[in-house]
Amino acid sequence: MKTILTLLVLLTTVTFAQNAESKGYDIGDIATDFKLTNIDGNTVSLSNFKDAKGFIVVFTCNTCPYAVAYEDRIEALNKKYAKKGFPVIAIMPNNVQTKPGDSMEAMQKRAKEKGFTFPYLMDSDQSIFPKYGATKTPHVYVLESTDRGPVVEYIGAIDDNYKDAALVKTKYVENAVDALLSGVDFEVHKTKAIGCSIKL
């Protein structure tokens, strides 16, 4: 009986700990910087981008069909906004033991095939995505550079139609970044979308 009780207490503790950890950032929080390996072998941190007005951080991968559906749109975001001071930083959060299709080699291959112009980093020890609170791919965090650090301004989906870019009515990420660039308030700071759970 005592053992069972101890086990129960332990289980409860573990459950609470997981909940606390998986909450991640809310709008207005300061996002952590990181030092992650890029597909070119170099490490990349937010602090490398001295002149960035902000960042479009995208947790994404090779193997999730939703992430694949958004690949071209992620590249288009970087093409449009890197030069305006909001580069895309893509981070692959999956455990590659569980998802060999997301290995560094596979990431390099995919980036080459698709001609990615943004850093495609690997969260190799899976320590960064829980801090952000990312739960799935793709999962976007728009950050604005401030004196206090990068402030989370938007969390969620890229737009409102994963199936067909031509049928998109609301471009959530573009609206957020455009508003931040022109220093005006914007309405939608958080959206939800179906995605593939990050593989542990």
Added chain:
Amino acid sequence: MKYLFVFVILFSVSCKSEKKGTVELEVLDFNGFTHYLEFNDSKTYVVNFWATWCAPCVKELPHFEMLQSKYKDSVEVILVSLDFPHQYDTKLVPFIQKHDLKSKIVVLDDPDMNSWIPKVDPQWDGAIPVTLIYNTSKRLFYSRTFSYQELEAELKTFLL
């Protein structure tokens, strides 16, 4: 030679059914689907959101099937597929046939996900699998996977 029967339901342009072999898919947008979340009778409904591309979903599907077969009279399991429309014929239908799924299957196809995910449950962030269990006296949303034992234990709290 394959035959594809498309039944156009005149009452709703958003609702369509496709029959292929022995599997008839009920494909709905969220408006067409919501009634599956709102049954108001003596049964307990176990609504699982899954997709053939989601490995943890596929792993726990047999547990929902087993639950349905064991609790035929008091429980209705509804498996809500979030598969991609272009994979209905190539992935979803073959999967249903191969695993001979017996539970009720509906296919939710509504790309404006931010508009309907919070209506299923405000806690849902969009990752799958998730499961909603409800009856007239209780309603709980689970953002987790289940072993059969866990699922049955959870169900029993609804059948008290």
